[in-house]
Amino acid sequence: MPELPEVETVVRGLRLSLLGRAIVDVRFGKTDFVDNPGEIAERLPGTRIANVTRLGKFICIGLEGCAPSAAPADHAWPLYLIIHLGMTGQLTLIHSRESVAPHTHGFFVLDDGRELRYTDIRRFGRMLLISESRLADFTGQLGKEPLEIRAEEFCRYFQSRRARVKALLLDQRVLRGIGNIYADESLFRARLHPARIAENLTKKQLLALHGAVQRVLADAIRFRGSSISDYVDSEGNRGAFQLRHRVYQRDGKPCFRCKTKIRRVIVAGRSSHFCPRCQPAPRNRSGSKSRLKPQMNTDKHR
DNA sequence: AGCTCTTCCTGAAAGC
């Protein structure tokens, strides 16, 4: 599932080959994942791709009008095509003559014989076109970039929240771009149990978490992301970071650090993988281990 | 404020 490192890899690939290209046609299959398909199909042909950036897990394609003479100063350029890959979304750049993969629902035909195709088996993704004036609003809904937030601010915020640390890491209004894989991998590296309450963590632990988040994300970008199900980059290549996961989907396997079996429990409604020894469970006020729903999936059974 | 449950969707894998 595409999280920050996967989206960053896709964005870098698109930036290399998409800048300056003009869009000549747009076609859609199913559109239930698109906010404004009519507007997109109408306004994109004749625009040029000016930039490709990432906002958390969103891909942001900046578009400008092509016509050099017609410069209506008051008009709404640039426009931004915003794309979220959801669980199974893929954005690939391919020649128009290539066969169409199943579940491909968006076609952006370019002026060089290629097209940008959006494929999404489960259609949990999202696509929308917004104007320059609404971009700040859109960005404002999102939290800080995890790779940019300073340790001080990170600690200050987490110390003010009573939620479980895993829930906060996943909350896109807090930090934008972290998903289940990198939340679990960061918590393992910081040696923190996912159900710990943020405000109960020490400064030292929060600093460790901040560092772990940034290291894990940077490493994952270096390895071009994790391909655990459908993720591929803009050229259709898989990432390699899944080979370096320490806990994610390793339940029942030995911890790399202490050999204890990795466990999986539900925290914040998400399956959470951790080492019970390296990441000790929080205790509630009666002193007993807080109970977390065990997930049946460990070992061989189910 | 923060938690859980539900919804969206499909394919893989478990279960019978």
Added chain:
DNA sequence: TGCTTTCAGGAAGAGC
């Protein structure tokens, strides 16, 4: 073997 059920998960919304 083959059909049916369950499950995964990002995000949003409901309800507690």
